[in-house]
Amino acid sequence: MQTDLLHMLFFGAILPVPLSIILLAVGLFYSNRIPERRIHQLMAMSMSTSLLLTTALLVPLIAGWIDPIEMDLGAIVAVRGYSFDLAFELNRDGVIFLWLDFALCGLVGAFSSNYLHREEGYNRFYFLLMVFVLGLEIISVAQGLDMIFAGWELLGLSSTLLIAYFYRRPGPVENGLRAYKVYRTTDVGLLLSLVLIHHHLGTTSLDALGQLTGPSALLIGGLLIFGAMGKGAIAPFTPWLPRAMEGPTTSSAIFYGALSVHASPFLLIRVRSLLESDPLLMSVIVALGLITAVHATTVGRTQTDIKTSLGYACVAQVGLIWVEIGLGFHTLAMAHIVGHAILRTWQFLRSPSVLLDRQVLARAMGHNPNPTGHYFEKYLPAFVRRWTYRIALERWYLDELNVVIGRVFMSPFDLINAASEWLETKIETDPSEDVVSEVLEQ
Amino acid sequence: MKVVISLLFAGMAPLLVSTIVDRFKGAERRWIAASALFFSFIATVAAFVTYLDHPVAHVGFGFFQALVDPAVLTISPMIVWITFSLVMGASRDSLNESVMGVLCFVSGLSMIALFVGSPFVLLGIEAVASITLAVFMGRHGVRTRTLSLALSGLLFIAALLSLGTNWNLSFEEVPTQAVWLALIGGAMRLGLFPFSVGLASSHRVRVRTLGLIGTLPFGGLIVLDRIVEPAMMQGRVSHDLVTGALLLSALIGAGCAISQLSLRRSFGWMQVCVHSLICIGLMDADVSALAGVEASTPLAGELLWAGFFLTTAGFGTAIAMVERRVGPCRLDRFSGLHSSMPFLSLMFLLLGVGLAGAPGTLEFIAEDLLLNTAHVNGDIGMLVVVLTIAMLGYNVMRAYFRIFYGRSVEARAHYRMKPRERLSLVLLASVVFLGGMLPSLIPLVATAQASGLH
Numbered sequence: 001m002q003t004d005l006l007h008m009l010f011f012g013a014i015l016p017v018p019l020s021i022i023l024l025a026v027g028l029f030y031s032n033r034i035p036e037r038r039i040h041q042l043m044a045m046s047m048s049t050s051l052l053l054t055t056a057l058l059v060p061l062i063a064g065w066i067d068p069i070e071m072d073l074g075a076i077v078a079v080r081g082y083s084f085d086l087a088f089e090l091n092r093d094g095v096i097f098l099w100l101d102f103a104l105c106g107l108v109g110a111f112s113s114n115y116l117h118r119e120e121g122y123n124r125f126y127f128l129l130m131v132f133v134l135g136l137e138i139i140s141v142a143q144g145l146d147m148i149f150a151g152w153e154l155l156g157l158s159s160t161l162l163i164a165y166f167y168r169r170p171g172p173v174e175n176g177l178r179a180y181k182v183y184r185t186t187d188v189g190l191l192l193s194l195v196l197i198h199h200h201l202g203t204t205s206l207d208a209l210g211q212l213t214g215p216s217a218l219l220i221g222g223l224l225i226f227g228a229m230g231k232g233a234i235a236p237f238t239p240w241l242p243r244a245m246e247g248p249t250t251s252s253a254i255f256y257g258a259l260s261v262h263a264s265p266f267l268l269i270r271v272r273s274l275l276e277s278d279p280l281l282m283s284v285i286v287a288l289g290l291i292t293a294v295h296a297t298t299v300g301r302t303q304t305d306i307k308t309s310l311g312y313a314c315v316a317q318v319g320l321i322w323v324e325i326g327l328g329f330h331t332l333a334m335a336h337i338v339g340h341a342i343l344r345t346w347q348f349l350r351s352p353s354v355l356l357d358r359q360v361l362a363r364a365m366g367h368n369p370n371p372t373g374h375y376f377e378k379y380l381p382a383f384v385r386r387w388t389y390r391i392a393l394e395r396w397y398l399d400e401l402n403v404v405i406g407r408v409f410m411s412p413f414d415l416i417n418a419a420s421e422w423l424e425t426k427i428e429t430d431p432s433e434d435v436v437s438e439v440l441e442q
Numbered sequence: 443m444k445v446v447i448s449l450l451f452a453g454m455a456p457l458l459v460s461t462i463v464d465r466f467k468g469a470e471r472r473w474i475a476a477s478a479l480f481f482s483f484i485a486t487v488a489a490f491v492t493y494l495d496h497p498v499a500h501v502g503f504g505f506f507q508a509l510v511d512p513a514v515l516t517i518s519p520m521i522v523w524i525t526f527s528l529v530m531g532a533s534r535d536s537l538n539e540s541v542m543g544v545l546c547f548v549s550g551l552s553m554i555a556l557f558v559g560s561p562f563v564l565l566g567i568e569a570v571a572s573i574t575l576a577v578f579m580g581r582h583g584v585r586t587r588t589l590s591l592a593l594s595g596l597l598f599i600a601a602l603l604s605l606g607t608n609w610n611l612s613f614e615e616v617p618t619q620a621v622w623l624a625l626i627g628g629a630m631r632l633g634l635f636p637f638s639v640g641l642a643s644s645h646r647v648r649v650r651t652l653g654l655i656g657t658l659p660f661g662g663l664i665v666l667d668r669i670v671e672p673a674m675m676q677g678r679v680s681h682d683l684v685t686g687a688l689l690l691s692a693l694i695g696a697g698c699a700i701s702q703l704s705l706r707r708s709f710g711w712m713q714v715c716v717h718s719l720i721c722i723g724l725m726d727a728d729v730s731a732l733a734g735v736e737a738s739t740p741l742a743g744e745l746l747w748a749g750f751f752l753t754t755a756g757f758g759t760a761i762a763m764v765e766r767r768v769g770p771c772r773l774d775r776f777s778g779l780h781s782s783m784p785f786l787s788l789m790f791l792l793l794g795v796g797l798a799g800a801p802g803t804l805e806f807i808a809e810d811l812l813l814n815t816a817h818v819n820g821d822i823g824m825l826v827v828v829l830t831i832a833m834l835g836y837n838v839m840r841a842y843f844r845i846f847y848g849r850s851v852e853a854r855a856h857y858r859m860k861p862r863e864r865l866s867l868v869l870l871a872s873v874v875f876l877g878g879m880l881p882s883l884i885p886l887v888a889t890a891q892a893s894g895l896h
Contacts, residue, residue, distance in 0.1 A: 160839065164843060167847040170848055192824065195813045195817060200816040346620075400559055412697070420642060
């Protein structure tokens, strides 16, 4: 009886979002003129339902009054040697992240109803936001790594399309594509780890990961770490994140302040049974986290706009969360994720008003506020300060590094393309494209 | 027997229509072709319903052998569905040329080739299809693809002639020489590297639907599946060599697609990549079986075939619709078409994410199955498959952003999509997503699941 109730609560918590997506998709397919009010109501209903039911499960799971809730909806494909199971598990870490997901996305959804009122892409924003929520839901409760990968993909897609929300300007679109390039690059690690896990264990269930040992555990763990680096903007994949601020402030808040960027350490927490099997993996996590924190701190200090500064500050904290995970402090890391996500969401949502806030404060005080913070760099020698500033201003030359790596990787394909087109010019009577274009329909 | 008759009808209907469609004019050609395909689809559904209790059926003897398995009952309706969509999405220029006739002819031949049980008949059919396409591509001034298709046809004929005179020959008994000839002919037909030049340039053809017919995997794959695969199982053809070549082709296709600045050529290279992945999926089945790995992998190749066939047809049709309206598109600048073509933008994105294998699509399941046994190709092979899939996804998004985003262009009257064009894209996208969310509807999956329960 109790188990049935828990299953019902769990199911009720995760069902509203996919249902809303289907309703929204059908509605938008037939007419792009659905009233803003209706979309907002749909979103509010699904978020509040999910949040309420998740809250009901939150305290019992954290306090350990109930065991993790497992739910198996069967396999959508099950043949000899392979199955894609819709298996979910809500444990302590999952319920916290899920609760955070619904709370913050619901908040941002409510904020956006005014912020994006009468904006052309209002419907598009909400649809992508719901897809994003679904992706996070899956990552929070999936029992297998292949399901997590499905959620990871949805996260990446929705994130990319929201960065390019203001699609008429080339800047946001280029930055969206840049972010997607990083996502796909690091997804290679995740996919390879999936393949290897299946090869060694015959399953991608997270519970079985602890059985891996030796070189295979090291390799798979390394690939998982690589896979998590992209979304978390861990160095050297940091450059995409500040550029992602081109999207609406509300999407910046939820993606790069709150949830998407924290999906990366959350993934590490979910696969910790594998990572903890090898101290080298944990050391790598700590090292990457430290490098990222130092990088983001130095670069963030040279930024001149609020959202980029916040972006780098966020990355610095994510780096520290990685350090905590690498040192084995998972509970601390989860607490850090929750606190940081809420703080950054607030900061991002307030960022358009930061100048106004400052003016109000100055008027109240009667003078400009004094500078805050302890500037450690004053203790450094002048030439070290100069060079640190220079390197930080150039964002540690990571952009240039990425461009060079990209060119080296693509150079063989450029050669083959050139050879192919040369061959074509020798064979075709008229290799020009424009001449053979189809008559434009009138 | 009933199954074979249904399938025969399904294949013959478009073949017969192809001989008479040119007697009609203009839009009548479209509707005649569409009607034939409608009946053809009903026949394939009837075949599936009749087939339900039989895992594999061998019927007939000599030349008149038929081989019916779940793959046939999945791919046949896909071919009809895709052909119907192409018919609906074809431009008026296509109606004035003999495109409807060629389309029906090629699709009819493909459906018959799927279930023939005699290597003689199969090679003969593929040779006829290749040469027919070569003639039509040649008429429209695309020499490189014409050359590939013509050579492919000649190689199939050479393979046919080297089969000897044993009319009861089965696919497993095809001589090694014929296997190699069929392999190279199939590679040319599919445009696998190093025969990709023709494929990338095919989309230069004035009538875009013809470019699609000349490059979509209507044929070639069945030759590799029926003739080459058994030879690999027997060790007469080196699996490592063939799979190595396919992996290289897939990687080069994906890389060259990204490197390309022309949308059409980029699409052509994507097709190279996609065809190579399908072949890898089909070939891996054998090695897995040999290695004692469970037989889920026959599903991978055939699902990839079905899924990629749908998505490339849809993506290619969407590209053709865009370029029909605005001319050739470049991928080094923004075209800003989203505001003026919102429906096409949406369908382009949906079909593109389908091609990239996003969750909820048929390709996601198929690629997951492929990755399931990617390790049989070794570490490098595994890396190549994963890298290729990642690059394919990036290229799709790049194309979408470049074509539809950027400073908006003013909508013009001829940007508006006709209902039949919308129908064409919706038909293709619907199967991609339905197949992804309910894969058990697909006969191949349903049968594999049923046998997996034993």
